[in-house]
Amino acid sequence: MHVVVNAAMSADGKLSTREREPIAISGGTDFDRVDGLRADSDAVMVGVGTVLADDPSLTVDDPDRIAARRGRGKSPQPARVVADSRARTPPDARVLDDEAETYLLVGERTASEKVERLDRAGATVIATGQARVDLPAGLDALESRGIDRLMVEGGGELIFSLFDAGLVDELSVFVGPMVIGGRDAPTLADGDGFLEEFPDLELIGVERMDGGVLLQWDVA
Numbered sequence: 001m002h003v004v005v006n007a008a009m010s011a012d013g014k015l016s017t018r019e020r021e022p023i024a025i026s027g028g029t030d031f032d033r034v035d036g037l038r039a040d041s042d043a044v045m046v047g048v049g050t051v052l053a054d055d056p057s058l059t060v061d062d063p064d065r066i067a068a069r070r071g072r073g074k075s076p077q078p079a080r081v082v083a084d085s086r087a088r089t090p091p092d093a094r095v096l097d098d099e100a101e102t103y104l105l106v107g108e109r110t111a112s113e114k115v116e117r118l119d120r121a122g123a124t125v126i127a128t129g130q131a132r133v134d135l136p137a138g139l140d141a142l143e144s145r146g147i148d149r150l151m152v153e154g155g156g157e158l159i160f161s162l163f164d165a166g167l168v169d170e171l172s173v174f175v176g177p178m179v180i181g182g183r184d185a186p187t188l189a190d191g192d193g194f195l196e197e198f199p200d201l202e203l204i205g206v207e208r209m210d211g212g213v214l215l216q217w218d219v220a
């Protein structure tokens with residue numbers, strides 16, 4: 001599986017405010033690029049923190065891109081994936097609407113009634129890991145269902161865990177022309193942070209965009 005992480009951060013490295021309100025850091029050009037990245041992916045993944053904060057749809061907007069997917073023999077929309085150890089995704093969340101297939105990666109200790117509720121809401125539930133979703137096993141399970149190219153949109157907790165598990169192949173970050181600040185505001189990679197063996201990145205692209213800059217790296 002090829003894993004691409006994409007996010008937008010402020011000039012000071014924040015994904016959102018300390019109140020975790022959804023905030024547009026990207027401009028129109030970058031949002032269109034993100035739509036294209038989604039269209040080129042078999043699935044788009046977020047952590048449950050992003051679902052609870054943003055209630056995202058994670059779908060492709062551009063009808064031409066949707067038609068092109070159909071032309072390639074793909075589903076009109078990429079699947080959606082939520083890492084959600086305790087099955088906290090609300091049954092009326094937009095990621096559970098009928099626009100696309102949705103996989104919920106939950107922990108093996110999750111109460112069966114919570115799993116059944118999300119199953120009834122239309123999700124395909126995959127249980128792996130104990131206190132937290134086992135990401136390597138979860139991504140293997142997705143690959144066995146035909147997901148070869150996975151785009152991850154955040155947030156910072158999930159992105160850190162994916163780097164920590166050595167699962168990221170590419171990183172794209174739009175750095176927007178704003179300062180958000182706040183020691184408790186989410187950053188690109190939160191979690192416990194690395195003390196050593198920091199992931200090495202090889203810069204493969206720099207582009208001015210929307211008053212900011214798009215940076216692209218391969219993970220060494």
Ligand SMILES: NC(=O)C1=CN([C@@H]2O[C@H](COP(=O)(O)OP(=O)(O)OC[C@H]3O[C@@H](n4cnc5c(N)ncnc54)[C@H](OP(=O)(O)O)[C@@H]3O)[C@@H](O)[C@H]2O)C=CC1
Nearest residue numbers: 007008016020047048049050085133154155156157158161
């Ligand atoms: N600017 C941008 O590009 C983006 C901004 N955001 C912003 O980021 C914020 C949300 O980020 P954040 O709070 O970090 O949430 P995340 O979306 O990263 O979700 C984190 C949650 O995922 C669950 N999870 C399940 N398995 C794992 C695992 N193995 N490792 C890590 N997490 C796991 C955990 O909850 P549990 O233990 O219950 O499973 C964890 O609390 C919001 O403010 C949102 O607006 C989000 C995406 C993109």
Ligand SMILES: Nc1nc(O)c(N)c(N[C@@H]2O[C@H](COP(=O)(O)O)[C@@H](O)[C@H]2O)n1
Nearest residue numbers: 008023024025026054056057058059153
């Ligand atoms: N690329 C990018 N730029 C920003 O400025 C953002 N705020 C985000 N947020 C991500 O996009 C999700 C919303 O997606 P929908 O439009 O609802 O499909 C949001 O949840 C973040 O993952 N991304």
